[in-house]
Amino acid sequence: MSAFHPVHPLDPVPDLGGPRQPLLSVENLTKHFPLRGGFLGPKPVARAVDGISFSVAKGETLGVVGESGCGKSTTARLLMRLIEPDSGSVTFDGEAVGTRTGLSLRDLRRRMQMVFQDSYASLNPRLTIADSLAFAPMVHGVSRREATEVAGDLLGRVGLDPASFLRRYPHELSGGQRQRVNIARALALHPRLVILDEAVSALDKSVEAQVLNLLVELKNQFDLTYIFISHDLNVVHYIADRVLVMYLGKVAEVGPVEAIYGRPAHPYTRALFSARLSMDPDLRTMAVPLQGDPPNPINPPSGCRFRTRCPHAAPVCAAVEPALLDLGGGQAAACHLHDPQSGHPEAAHAA
Amino acid sequence: MDATAASSPAPARPRPVRSPGYWTMVGRRLRRDPVTMACLAVLLLIVLSAVFADLLAPADPYKASMIRRLRPIGTPNYPLGSDELGRDMLSRLLHGGRMSLVMGILPVLNALIIGGLLGIAAGFFGGRLNMAIMRTIDVLYAFPSVLLAVAISGALGSGLTNAIVALTIVFIPPLARIAETVTTQVRGMDFVDAARASGAGSLTIIRVHLLPNVLGPIFVYASGLVSVCIILASGLSFLGLGVEPPQAEWGLMLNTLRQAIYVQPWVAVLPGLLIFVTSICCNLASDGLRTAMEVKL
Numbered sequence: 001m002s003a004f005h006p007v008h009p010l011d012p013v014p015d016l017g018g019p020r021q022p023l024l025s026v027e028n029l030t031k032h033f034p035l036r037g038g039f040l041g042p043k044p045v046a047r048a049v050d051g052i053s054f055s056v057a058k059g060e061t062l063g064v065v066g067e068s069g070c071g072k073s074t075t076a077r078l079l080m081r082l083i084e085p086d087s088g089s090v091t092f093d094g095e096a097v098g099t100r101t102g103l104s105l106r107d108l109r110r111r112m113q114m115v116f117q118d119s120y121a122s123l124n125p126r127l128t129i130a131d132s133l134a135f136a137p138m139v140h141g142v143s144r145r146e147a148t149e150v151a152g153d154l155l156g157r158v159g160l161d162p163a164s165f166l167r168r169y170p171h172e173l174s175g176g177q178r179q180r181v182n183i184a185r186a187l188a189l190h191p192r193l194v195i196l197d198e199a200v201s202a203l204d205k206s207v208e209a210q211v212l213n214l215l216v217e218l219k220n221q222f223d224l225t226y227i228f229i230s231h232d233l234n235v236v237h238y239i240a241d242r243v244l245v246m247y248l249g250k251v252a253e254v255g256p257v258e259a260i261y262g263r264p265a266h267p268y269t270r271a272l273f274s275a276r277l278s279m280d281p282d283l284r285t286m287a288v289p290l291q292g293d294p295p296n297p298i299n300p301p302s303g304c305r306f307r308t309r310c311p312h313a314a315p316v317c318a319a320v321e322p323a324l325l326d327l328g329g330g331q332a333a334a335c336h337l338h339d340p341q342s343g344h345p346e347a348a349h350a351a
Numbered sequence: 352m353d354a355t356a357a358s359s360p361a362p363a364r365p366r367p368v369r370s371p372g373y374w375t376m377v378g379r380r381l382r383r384d385p386v387t388m389a390c391l392a393v394l395l396l397i398v399l400s401a402v403f404a405d406l407l408a409p410a411d412p413y414k415a416s417m418i419r420r421l422r423p424i425g426t427p428n429y430p431l432g433s434d435e436l437g438r439d440m441l442s443r444l445l446h447g448g449r450m451s452l453v454m455g456i457l458p459v460l461n462a463l464i465i466g467g468l469l470g471i472a473a474g475f476f477g478g479r480l481n482m483a484i485m486r487t488i489d490v491l492y493a494f495p496s497v498l499l500a501v502a503i504s505g506a507l508g509s510g511l512t513n514a515i516v517a518l519t520i521v522f523i524p525p526l527a528r529i530a531e532t533v534t535t536q537v538r539g540m541d542f543v544d545a546a547r548a549s550g551a552g553s554l555t556i557i558r559v560h561l562l563p564n565v566l567g568p569i570f571v572y573a574s575g576l577v578s579v580c581i582i583l584a585s586g587l588s589f590l591g592l593g594v595e596p597p598q599a600e601w602g603l604m605l606n607t608l609r610q611a612i613y614v615q616p617w618v619a620v621l622p623g624l625l626i627f628v629t630s631i632c633c634n635l636a637s638d639g640l641r642t643a644m645e646v647k648l
Contacts (some may be wrong), residue, residue, distance in 0.1 A: 077544075080548050082544050082547060098483040107470075108551045109548055113548060113549075114544075114545070114548050115545070116541040118541055122541035122542050122544075124542045124544050124559075124560050124563075127559075127560075132542075135549060135551070136434060136549035136550070136551075139551040140549075169373070264555060274474075
């Protein structure tokens with residue numbers, strides 16, 4: 001449809017660096033939220049995201065997991081620039097984001113879109129589905145008529161009949177239908193990367209499965225790359241190629257999905273996965289995987305942030321913050337256990 | 352694909368292609384609410400009688416007659432009696448409604464525009480702008496409204512314009528506050544973030560996503576304030592700070608007739624009764640409007 005216009009606003013953005021260049025790479029992204037109080041001394045801050053680095057390859061699905069409050073959603077909003085990062089750099093297909101010479105925010109938002117968790121709050125109750133879907137194309141200079149056509153086409157792609165849904169209001173739709181509309185809206189600008197922030201978490205299990213299948217289908221159709229944020233380890237196992245485990249605003253471990261699920265290296269990842277209910281009753285354990293709540297991000301523990309709950313904690317964990325250590329095969333973990341030079345008493349035989 | 356079958360409608364059942372719009376539904380819900388409809392009808396009657404006072408009034412509201420003072424209700428040629436200067440009460444009440452409604456509605460309308468803009472700006476942009484606007488508003492809010500109206504009116508001197516200015520200043524703080532609260536609430540919703548994520552500018556977001564969700568509640572609140580404003584305006588006139596005699600205005604009429612309360616209590620009470628009816632109808636209608644306009648998410 002848009003092939004006739006060489007510089008049509010909705011034309012897909014061309015690939016720049018070839019398949020070897022990561023679509024997105026993030027260096028030391030940091031966001032500290034200032035808190036009230038602190039008249040004397042420094043103002044207290046919540047270290048929501050504290051210097052995380054990762055990259056996303058073209059065409060892959062990166063799953064991001066972690067307990068609530070570990071900074072998953074903040075990371076998503078930082079990537080979308082819905083909140084400004086304190087420091088750190090984001091590079092999209094070789095182009096720096098937000099610098100004077102790099103990609104402008106408007107260009108970034110053509111390339112990167114987001115689906116929110118709450119399907120109810122993410123649609124404007126006063127707009128029809130058609131208007132909600134046509135909004136983004138119209139912002140980018142498409143005429144209303146063509147934008148409405150695009151809206152109808154998108155609805156068909158997410159499995160909703162345009163004839164009966166275009167003129168409806170959000171409150172007339174079920175949760176699953178709304179989330180389909182939200183996915184359609186995210187695709188309206190033909191982005192290359194879609195961030196799915198708990199996009200299926202609020203849905204019924206059966207609807208969740210349908211939407212997951214739809215996501216896989218759309219990924220192939222539109223040649224998409226996903227960042228899939230979820231607390232549901234089974235869903236991440238199903239959809240992700242690589243997994244990033246976050247703990248208290250830091251990256252604990254990252255690696256291919258089989259490695260993370262099969263041979264988790266970080267004690268936190270192990271604890272997280274042992275909290276999962278096994279399908280085999282004989283493999284179920286009564287041992288409590290993790291005690292207590294995560295520590296307060298306002299005043300996180302020194303050194304390794306997980307040491308307060310870690311069964312392997314040693315004096316070195318309080319003194320030195322572990323760096324992300326390459327374990328081979330694309331897997332990396334931030335733990336002294338895997339570094340023989342760290343001085344951790346158990347490091348030798350673990351490595 | 353089974354997902355398609357689950358979410359698309361069964362072809363056998365015909366569906367309306369277009370859902371009724373928001374305002375159609377509000378209208379439908381209003382029509383099912385007898386109290387609100389009755390109040391709206393009374394208000395319409397009062398407004399119409401004020402607008403067409405010239406045609407409806409049987410006599411000149413300013414023609415005094417020293418020998419026909421304080422006639423009771425039902426006197427021939429004086430259906431609602433006469434006031435302390437022998438002027439026809441019915442004509443004066445009809446004409447007085449004009450001034451009372453102007454003084455009840457105009458300040459709220461002014462305050463709605465000024466306070467609404469301030470509140471929406473404070474709520475949408477947040478941060479320091481919010482601090483600056485809302486703390487200033489809080490200072491005004493600290494004064495009791497009647498005291499503030501009397502003080503400003505007293506400082507500016509009596510007269511219609513000054514009374515309207517004073518009442519406008521009185522109603523800016525509550526409207527700015529409600530606008531700020533509602534805006535902050537809508538501002539935090541995901542669809543505003545989704546709109547920002549699509550690359551839209553602030554003005555487009557305010558126009559398309561914010562205003563339609565914010566104006567309703569602010570407008571409903573303002574319609575409730577009209578009743579307060581009519582009473583305050585009448586109070587100012589009663590104190591001699593609003594409209595000046597011989598202008599017909601309900602509050603002022605109540606004032607000048609108060610000495611006659613022992614002679615013709617029923618006549619003296621008429622302007623007060625009209626103030627009461629107008630303001631209670633405003634209140635009930637605004638309540639009904641609030642219920643009918645509740646957004647289903």
